[in-house]
Amino acid sequence: MAKSGQPPIVLLLLRANSQESRDESSRHFFYRRHFLKSTTSPPSSATTSSTNHRRSMADSLLAYLYFLPLFLLLPLSLIALLFLLARPRPVKIPIKNRHVFVTGGSSGIGLALAHRAASEGASRVSILARSADKLEEAKRAIQLASGVDVEVFPADVRDYESVAKAVSDAGPIDVLIVNQGVFVTKELEKLELDEVKFMLDVNLMGSINVIKAALPAMKSSRKEHGPGSIALLSSQAGQVGVYGYTAYSASKFGLRGLAEALQQEVIADNIHISLVFPPDTETPGFAEESRTRPKLTDIIVANPSAMKAEEVAKKAFDGIKRGSFTVPCNFEGLMLSLTTAGMSPQRSFVLAFAEVVTAGLLRVVALFYLWNWYGSIEKWFRQQNSKH
Numbered sequence: 001m002a003k004s005g006q007p008p009i010v011l012l013l014l015r016a017n018s019q020e021s022r023d024e025s026s027r028h029f030f031y032r033r034h035f036l037k038s039t040t041s042p043p044s045s046a047t048t049s050s051t052n053h054r055r056s057m058a059d060s061l062l063a064y065l066y067f068l069p070l071f072l073l074l075p076l077s078l079i080a081l082l083f084l085l086a087r088p089r090p091v092k093i094p095i096k097n098r099h100v101f102v103t104g105g106s107s108g109i110g111l112a113l114a115h116r117a118a119s120e121g122a123s124r125v126s127i128l129a130r131s132a133d134k135l136e137e138a139k140r141a142i143q144l145a146s147g148v149d150v151e152v153f154p155a156d157v158r159d160y161e162s163v164a165k166a167v168s169d170a171g172p173i174d175v176l177i178v179n180q181g182v183f184v185t186k187e188l189e190k191l192e193l194d195e196v197k198f199m200l201d202v203n204l205m206g207s208i209n210v211i212k213a214a215l216p217a218m219k220s221s222r223k224e225h226g227p228g229s230i231a232l233l234s235s236q237a238g239q240v241g242v243y244g245y246t247a248y249s250a251s252k253f254g255l256r257g258l259a260e261a262l263q264q265e266v267i268a269d270n271i272h273i274s275l276v277f278p279p280d281t282e283t284p285g286f287a288e289e290s291r292t293r294p295k296l297t298d299i300i301v302a303n304p305s306a307m308k309a310e311e312v313a314k315k316a317f318d319g320i321k322r323g324s325f326t327v328p329c330n331f332e333g334l335m336l337s338l339t340t341a342g343m344s345p346q347r348s349f350v351l352a353f354a355e356v357v358t359a360g361l362l363r364v365v366a367l368f369y370l371w372n373w374y375g376s377i378e379k380w381f382r383q384q385n386s387k388h
């Protein structure tokens with residue numbers, strides 16, 4: 001068989017791994033395999049059996065060499081392809097000596113982001129929020145901790161004019177972090193329309209106001225100041241809809257569409273978008289939410305411990321500095337980001353590779369989560385009904 005050209009790979013493997021491969025002649029092998037299934041092996045002496053054994057080992061080796069291209073070349077060429085494909089191209093966003101502007105920078109994640117900007121060497125840190133008192137308090141705390149000069153801008157993101165004034169007073173921004181957000185966690189049926197509008201206005205329209213106001217000066221200062229970044233704080237509830245988050249998820253899913261389209265519009269200006277997806281995080285806003293959110297939301301979110309705002313701020317800055325479009329904050333978040341990669345831009349060929357090879361399996365994991373969630377919902381309503 002070997003003399004008359006290459007054997008088909010499958011036969012070679014079969015042969016290498018089967019008892020029959022000990023037989024000397026491949027003709028015999030085929031004959032026995034196909035026509036004499038039930039006959040016993042011909043008697044063989046001890047010496048022929050040991051030469052045969054060596055030969056069969058050589059055969060196995062050959063078979064594995066045959067498969068090597070499949071096991072190695074296929075992934076390697078996929079990696080090479082993804083290396084060439086991944087867009088936009090990798091970028092590094094410096095924080096040192098730059099102007100970082102954080103909306104919602106007076107509390108929770110925003111405050112932690114402002115602290116982090118200062119400790120990573122930003123030369124100017126600006127924070128915007130509604131309450132002037134909370135802003136002053138935050139300013140004092142950041143200056144005390146880092147010595148960096150902090151400027152405060154009392155404004156409501158829903159009011160375009162006051163946002164535009166704040167941004168123009170602040171001067172050109174290098175890293176804009178759109179973090180302000182509000183959450184009223186209730187079933188849509190129990191939400192007042194005013195509450196729905198409040199979330200959409202602050203989380204989505206407010207983010208558009210901030211970006212639209214800051215963009216012209218950000219664009220025109222890029223040539224002198226190097227690559228710029230616009231980061232938006234979404235939420236894991238901006239990657240998957242969860243009971244109790246109808247309006248909130250709508251506002252956060254909206255940020256994704258905004259961010260994907262915006263990245264295409266500003267890439268030529270050397271501005272890079274990051275979308276951060278935190279899980280539950282210990283903040284004043286979350287403390288308030290926890291008191292009232294539906295029991296089923298708690299069951300589905302199922303996280304016994306919320307992340308610390310400082311940890312989220314670190315993940316966010318690491319993502320911003322790498323220019324990552326999608327920035328998960330914990331392991332579950334990474335799985336969620338791989339599962340929902342969709343058509344989001346991906347600069348990293350390593351992550352692109354992870355997205356491709358895990359896609360099928362992660363869909364199964366996702367279906368398992370959904371199975372569990374729908375099971376909890378069914379059980380919950382069965383219990384409610386039996387009470388009444």
Ligand SMILES: NC(=O)C1=CN([C@@H]2O[C@H](COP(=O)(O)OP(=O)(O)OC[C@H]3O[C@@H](n4cnc5c(N)ncnc54)[C@H](OP(=O)(O)O)[C@@H]3O)[C@@H](O)[C@H]2O)C=CC1
Nearest residue numbers: 104106107108109129130131156157181235280281283285
């Ligand atoms: N904590 C969590 O579990 C998670 C939070 N997130 C997101 O992270 C971001 C920050 O959340 P978190 O730190 O918990 O929130 P907090 O409620 O602790 O802080 C919110 C900040 O936004 C400001 N803000 C609220 N409304 C406005 C407005 N209309 N105009 C200007 N500023 C405003 C607040 O200041 P003021 O009230 O004075 O205006 C405050 O500085 C939000 O976008 C949230 O959706 C995402 C996932 C999880």
Ligand SMILES: CCCCCCCCCCCCCCCC(=O)[C@@H](N)CO
Nearest residue numbers: 183235236237279280335336339365366
């Ligand atoms: C392979 C699939 C993996 C799936 C993992 C799924 C985990 C989903 C959990 C969703 C949690 C939503 C938290 C919202 C936090 C938030 O924004 C509020 N605290 C309001 O601020």
